[in-house]
Structure formats: C-alpha cells, structure tokens
Amino acid sequence: MLVNLKEILEPARTGGYAVGHFNVLTMLMARGVLEAAEELGAPVILGIEEKQLSMCPLEDFSYFVLPLAKRAKVPVAVHFDHVRTFDRAIEALKYGFTSVNYDCSEETFDENVWRVAELVHTAHAYGAAIEAQLGFVPEAADVRGGIDPATFTDPEEARIYVERTKVDALGVAVGTAHGEYLFRPNVDYDRIKAIADVTKLPLVLHGGSGLSDRDLRRAIQNGVGKINIFTDINIAGGQGVIQALGAGKNLYTDILPYVAHSIRVQAAEKIRLLRG
Numbered sequence: 459m460l461v462n463l464k465e466i467l468e469p470a471r472t473g474g475y476a477v478g479h480f481n482v483l484t485m486l487m488a489r490g491v492l493e494a495a496e497e498l499g500a501p502v503i504l505g506i507e508e509k510q511l512s513m514c515p516l517e518d519f520s521y522f523v524l525p526l527a528k529r530a531k532v533p534v535a536v537h538f539d540h541v542r543t544f545d546r547a548i549e550a551l552k553y554g555f556t557s558v559n560y561d562c563s564e565e566t567f568d569e570n571v572w573r574v575a576e577l578v579h580t581a582h583a584y585g586a587a588i589e590a591q592l593g594f595v596p597e598a599a600d601v602r603g604g605i606d607p608a609t610f611t612d613p614e615e616a617r618i619y620v621e622r623t624k625v626d627a628l629g630v631a632v633g634t635a636h637g638e639y640l641f642r643p644n645v646d647y648d649r650i651k652a653i654a655d656v657t658k659l660p661l662v663l664h665g666g667s668g669l670s671d672r673d674l675r676r677a678i679q680n681g682v683g684k685i686n687i688f689t690d691i692n693i694a695g696g697q698g699v700i701q702a703l704g705a706g707k708n709l710y711t712d713i714l715p716y717v718a719h720s721i722r723v724q725a726a727e728k729i730r731l732l733r734g
C-alpha cells in the first residue's frame with residue numbers, strides 16, 4: 459500500500475530498525491525491490507533522484523511506481539530524492555509522491571531553513587512528508603582521500619533546524635558519500651547518536667551502498683531510520699548481465715531475468731539486514 463514516508467519511519471525509529479530506500483529507474487528494478495520487500499514483509503521506499511530523470515522522467519516514473527506501490531502487500535513510500543527547486547518538488551507532490559528530499563544543503567543555514575520550512579508546509583497539505591539535508595553528502599568520486607569532518611552535520615544546528623523547519627526526516631552528513639567508495643568510509647556514530655537524541659527524528663543515511671554490515675547495524679543502533687541504497691543494486695544488475703552473457707544469452711529478453719533476479723537477491727539481502 460502507498461503510504462506517507464512518516465508512517466513507515468516513525469515505527470522504524472521507535473522499533474530500532476531502518477527502512478531501505480532504493481532508487482529504481484525501470485519497472486524491472488521496481489518490481490525486483492518490491493518482490494524482495496514483500497517476501498520479507500518489510501516496508502520499503504522506492505525513489506528516483508533529480509539527476510536520474512534523463513533516464514526516466516518524473517511523470518513516467520509516477521505512472522509505473524505509484525500503481526505498484528498502491529497494490530503492494532507491504533507499506534511503500536514513493537520518494538523524489540535530492541530535489542533542488544521548490545517547483546520540481548511541487549511537481550512530484552502533484553503526481554502523488556508521498557515523500558520528497560528537498561536538498562538545500564549547499565545553501566546557507568538560514569536559506570536552507572527558510573526554503574525547507576516553506577515546502578514542509580505545502581507538502582503536509584498534500585499529505586506527503588519532507589526529508590531535508592543538513593550537511594553536504596559528497597560524491598565518493600570527488601573525495602578520494604576521505605571526507606573532511608568539518609563538513610559534517612552539527613547536532614546543535616540540527617536541533618534548531620528541525621525545530622524551525624518541522625521537517626519529517628533528516629538526511630545527515632556523518633562520513634558517507636554517494637556512489638562507489640574509493641576510500642574506507644569512517645562513519646561518525648557518536649554524531650549520529652547526538653543528532654538523533656536532540657532531534658527525535660528518524661535520521662537518513664545517504665551513501666549506504668558499500669558500507670559493511672557492521673557499519674549499517676551500528677548506524678541503525680545509533681538512530682538512523684532510513685538508509686539509501688542505489689549503487690549496490692545497480693552493481694547487482696550489472697552482474698546479472700555478466701552472468702547472462704556468461705551463460706551464452708545474447709537476447710535482451712533472455713538477459714533481463716538474470717538482471718531481475720540479481721537485483722531482487724541484493725535488495726532482499728539489504729532489507730533483511732536493516733530489519734535487525
């Protein structure tokens with residue numbers, strides 16, 4: 459069933475587990491992740507981010523993901539990730555997305571507060587939830603030597619930010635990065651706990667792909683309620699293609715089942731882990 463992000467993250471926060479967020483750019487990816495979630499009876503978040511719209515426009519995404527979410531046997535939130543403009547966020551809300559990450563992390567603190575508070579107000583009128591970003595989560599490819607802790611989210615700023623914006627979930631910068639890691643990520647668990655303690659919100663960990671099982675568990679134990687995973691299922695899909703070619707398949711329609719299977723297995727592995 460299609461639900462608001464808050465409806466699945468609040469129980470996760472109080473229950474001590476996390477919900478997986480997977481970007482799905484095709485019907486095959488969406489079905490692979492959903493089948494994994496249904497198999498495990500776990501809630502899940504299906505998303506897409508602004509920079510992926512060249513591969514799957516927002517409207518097209520809404521046509522296949524929203525119906526799949528509505529008829530799913532588990533709670534599903536449909537999410538638009540890292541949106542940079544108010545108008546783009548509103549477009550998603552009009553299509554029926556139940557969650558938007560409004561990323562103003564590169565703006566000043568005051569501008570970030572002002573912009574997000576305005577969208578939170580509007581999104582709640584649509585029955586949707588807003589996740590925001592405080593602290594910048596970089597691309598792994600840009601930070602080969604590791605991430606400067608000076609760019610991490612400050613707990614006291616987070617407390618003020620949440621109080622002023624009334625945001626529903628908070629993406630934090632705590633040592634992770636997007637994409638394939640070229641360095642060993644050094645996650646600041648004490649910072650996660652400090653932010654979770656003062657905000658009382660489900661925290662969102664971007665860059666969850668490539669983290670060890672232990673890293674993911676520790677992040678959850680310290681207050682993370684949503685973990686974004688894309689690269690791991692993207693790699694799994696690529697491995698499906700390699701397996702199909704290795705098995706002598708050369709037709710697209712013969713390769714697809716391998717891709718679907720590989721994505722489903724990888725998504726199930728991650729969802730199982732996040733459930734604790």
Ligand SMILES: [Zn+2]
Pocket residue numbers: 539540595636664665686
């Ligand atoms: Zn992200």
